[in-house]
Amino acid sequence: MKPLSYRDSGVDIDAKMSAVARARDAIRSTFTKGVVGDVGGFGGLFRPDFGGMEDPLLVASADGVGTKLRVAILAGRHDTVGQDIVNHCVNDILVQGARPLFFLDYIALARMDEELVGQVVGGIATACRQNGCALLGGETAEMPGMYAEGDYDLAGTIVGVVDRPKLLTGERVADGDLLFGLASSGLHTNGYSLARKVLFERLGLGPQDPLPGLATAPDLPGPTVAEALLAVHRSYLGPVLPLVERGLLSALSHITGGGFPDNLPRVLPEGLDATIDPSAWTWPPLFRLLAKEGAIARDEMLRVFNCGIGMVLFVPAAHADEVKALLREAGEACTEIGRVSRGSRKVHLA
Amino acid sequence: MKPLSYRDSGVDIDAKMSAVARARDAIRSTFTKGVVGDVGGFGGLFRPDFGGMEDPLLVASADGVGTKLRVAILAGRHDTVGQDIVNHCVNDILVQGARPLFFLDYIALARMDEELVGQVVGGIATACRQNGCALLGGETAEMPGMYAEGDYDLAGTIVGVVDRPKLLTGERVADGDLLFGLASSGLHTNGYSLARKVLFERLGLGPQDPLPGLATAPDLPGPTVAEALLAVHRSYLGPVLPLVERGLLSALSHITGGGFPDNLPRVLPEGLDATIDPSAWTWPPLFRLLAKEGAIARDEMLRVFNCGIGMVLFVPAAHADEVKALLREAGEACTEIGRVSRGSRKVHLA
Numbered sequence: 001m002k003p004l005s006y007r008d009s010g011v012d013i014d015a016k017m018s019a020v021a022r023a024r025d026a027i028r029s030t031f032t033k034g035v036v037g038d039v040g041g042f043g044g045l046f047r048p049d050f051g052g053m054e055d056p057l058l059v060a061s062a063d064g065v066g067t068k069l070r071v072a073i074l075a076g077r078h079d080t081v082g083q084d085i086v087n088h089c090v091n092d093i094l095v096q097g098a099r100p101l102f103f104l105d106y107i108a109l110a111r112m113d114e115e116l117v118g119q120v121v122g123g124i125a126t127a128c129r130q131n132g133c134a135l136l137g138g139e140t141a142e143m144p145g146m147y148a149e150g151d152y153d154l155a156g157t158i159v160g161v162v163d164r165p166k167l168l169t170g171e172r173v174a175d176g177d178l179l180f181g182l183a184s185s186g187l188h189t190n191g192y193s194l195a196r197k198v199l200f201e202r203l204g205l206g207p208q209d210p211l212p213g214l215a216t217a218p219d220l221p222g223p224t225v226a227e228a229l230l231a232v233h234r235s236y237l238g239p240v241l242p243l244v245e246r247g248l249l250s251a252l253s254h255i256t257g258g259g260f261p262d263n264l265p266r267v268l269p270e271g272l273d274a275t276i277d278p279s280a281w282t283w284p285p286l287f288r289l290l291a292k293e294g295a296i297a298r299d300e301m302l303r304v305f306n307c308g309i310g311m312v313l314f315v316p317a318a319h320a321d322e323v324k325a326l327l328r329e330a331g332e333a334c335t336e337i338g339r340v341s342r343g344s345r346k347v348h349l350a
Numbered sequence: 351m352k353p354l355s356y357r358d359s360g361v362d363i364d365a366k367m368s369a370v371a372r373a374r375d376a377i378r379s380t381f382t383k384g385v386v387g388d389v390g391g392f393g394g395l396f397r398p399d400f401g402g403m404e405d406p407l408l409v410a411s412a413d414g415v416g417t418k419l420r421v422a423i424l425a426g427r428h429d430t431v432g433q434d435i436v437n438h439c440v441n442d443i444l445v446q447g448a449r450p451l452f453f454l455d456y457i458a459l460a461r462m463d464e465e466l467v468g469q470v471v472g473g474i475a476t477a478c479r480q481n482g483c484a485l486l487g488g489e490t491a492e493m494p495g496m497y498a499e500g501d502y503d504l505a506g507t508i509v510g511v512v513d514r515p516k517l518l519t520g521e522r523v524a525d526g527d528l529l530f531g532l533a534s535s536g537l538h539t540n541g542y543s544l545a546r547k548v549l550f551e552r553l554g555l556g557p558q559d560p561l562p563g564l565a566t567a568p569d570l571p572g573p574t575v576a577e578a579l580l581a582v583h584r585s586y587l588g589p590v591l592p593l594v595e596r597g598l599l600s601a602l603s604h605i606t607g608g609g610f611p612d613n614l615p616r617v618l619p620e621g622l623d624a625t626i627d628p629s630a631w632t633w634p635p636l637f638r639l640l641a642k643e644g645a646i647a648r649d650e651m652l653r654v655f656n657c658g659i660g661m662v663l664f665v666p667a668a669h670a671d672e673v674k675a676l677l678r679e680a681g682e683a684c685t686e687i688g689r690v691s692r693g694s695r696k697v698h699l700a
Contacts, residue, residue: 036407043411043443057386061393062454062507064491093393104412106456106505139505141414144543146501153496155456157412157507193494
């Protein structure tokens with residue numbers, strides 16, 4: 001009888017250890033002053049500095065990249081999805097007024113692939129640095145038989161902090177608040193199953209094909225399908241946190257899965273509605289292409305995709321000018337896309 | 351042209367919302383006094399109470415269940431894996447002296463299955479309650495095309511706290527420290543790829559077959575393969591945290607992936623070795639069966655499996671009697687399985 005080892009069953013502990021070592025430098029580059037100790041202990045250590053806060057609250061959120069991964073796998077490009085998951089999580093707690101403290105990732109794949117994991121962790125580290133968020137830990141799981149060769153899943157958890165007087169819950173939202181939309185950088189991390197169906201199945205495109213109708217000039221082919229679909233989910237921390245800290249916003253809504261109709265009500269109090277005018281902004285060409293080629297109804301588009309608006313700011317009318325001025329200074333364009341009125345926690349698409 | 355909706359591409363937002371609602375009661379049952387607000391916001395809110403601590407450090411860790419999930423899927427039983435991931439994470443930060451504050455889960459599957467997700471979240475909530483740990487958030491991701499129908503992945507992130515003077519890093523480990531082993535409850539969450547190969551492929555067993563040689567009496571068939579393999583990864587928080595708080599331990603090692611040879615060095619300082627005597631305890635029948643039927647070498651067994659010892663306590667000889675007495679009071683058996691001596695961060699298997 002042939003003796004069995006763990007390697008025979010598809011798990012290579014040595015390869016895993018080596019990949020961990022390679023990722024160390026990228027991880028260390030994210031370390032903020034709160035991080036205690038080095039990479040490699042059982043759990044990551046973080047010394048919170050709540051100086052100047054009246055009543056610090058930890059804010060935590062977990063998320064995944066979804067089937068955007070399928071596009072990355074098809075295109076063989078893995079340096080963007082790590083940025084997607086970090087920025088997505090940063091935005092998810094920013095809507096409560098929180099700034100990030102630390103992030104932990106989870107990568108699962110059939111068999112350790114150092115190059116792939118290195119690219120993914122590199123992307124995570126890049127976005128963590130950009131957001132001042134320490135990459136405090138993570139797990140890379142080899143699961144032969146659960147993932148097809150070359151496939152992987154990626155998820156993450158973020159922990160941040162908000163001082164309770166600045167916590168945004170939606171309670172402050174009032175009749176007459178204006179809704180300002182900040183531009184998205186692409187599909188962000190939602191709607192990929194439908195986008196793939198339209199572009200790959202209906203139109204029969206491959207990842208390296210130019211996107212039809214997206215050429216910017218006759219001599220320039222414009223982005224490929226992969227480039228357009230893998231555009232990094234942007235973080236809104238830079239332009240938005242200063243508005244939160246000055247108390248200029250009544251709420252924030254990150255337009256993720258479920259789009260406008262599902263995300264806006266999460267911050268609408270009893271007795272109020274939100275009305276969005278989807279013609280108030282120019283939908284980027286990618287969304288127009290998806291709507292046209294998929295024959296997707298406008299309201300379905302707004303439920304599945306961000307359609308060009310990734311973050312919605314709820315702004316009391318009295319603060320509108322100041323918010324606009326601060327965003328302009330920050331180099332951030334904003335569009336008034338709707339307002340809050342009396343109602344019953346419904347979202348109207350004008 | 352048939353108009354496409356998100357549902358056509360395999361994602362059902364309505365089903366997801368309903369499953370979230372069903373999980374709410376289980377989640378609420380875990381809420382400790384630190385939790386602020388209710389389920390359903392963007393991020394979970396936690397108000398840390400660091401009263402009585404000199405220098406509180408947050409400790410965070412992420413992990414997955416690994417291919418133990420494959421056994422759960424094969425057996426159609428999903429109420430145990432959630433307990434596994436929580437207890438695993440609790441142990442991973444306990445080794446630094448931390449008590450858990452909150453946990454977030456990540457479940458990924460091809461298509462929303464409310465029954466399955468309900469069972470998984472129920473298990474997570476059970477273990478969170480048992481460990482005094484709030485289930486503060488999580489993500490359930492539908493990823494058609496990434497997971498086979500009926501398959502799913504499960505990961506989690508835990509955040510806990512330790513007062514810095516009680517932090518265990520391994521620095522206090524000294525020549526002559528005794529190593530006490532606490533019993534595991536089964537394979538915990540490691541070695542499943544190899545165990546499945548032995549039991550399902552070599553022995554041709556199914557999940558409902560009795561485990562050969564594990565009958566406890568002629569009339570009693572003993573556990574089935576599924577029962578034995580799905581035994582819940584136990585938490586060591588109850589018996590061990592009081593020892594940490596009294597300052598009786600110099601280190602702790604959770605015997606997970608990589609077994610004794612990879613996990614003990616993580617707390618061994620320069621200049622010290624650890625020697626384990628694998629004959630000091632009786633290996634439970636499941637591990638003896640795996641070694642025999644897989645013709646797996648002893649040292650390979652000790653690298654892949656916990657072999658009956660899930661947590662190793664590093665105990666200064668002067669505290670040995672007090673530790674033994676406290677464990678006995680707590681109803682916890684312990685076995686002296688080795689000791690620390692001068693050397694070079696190596697683990698010897700006697």
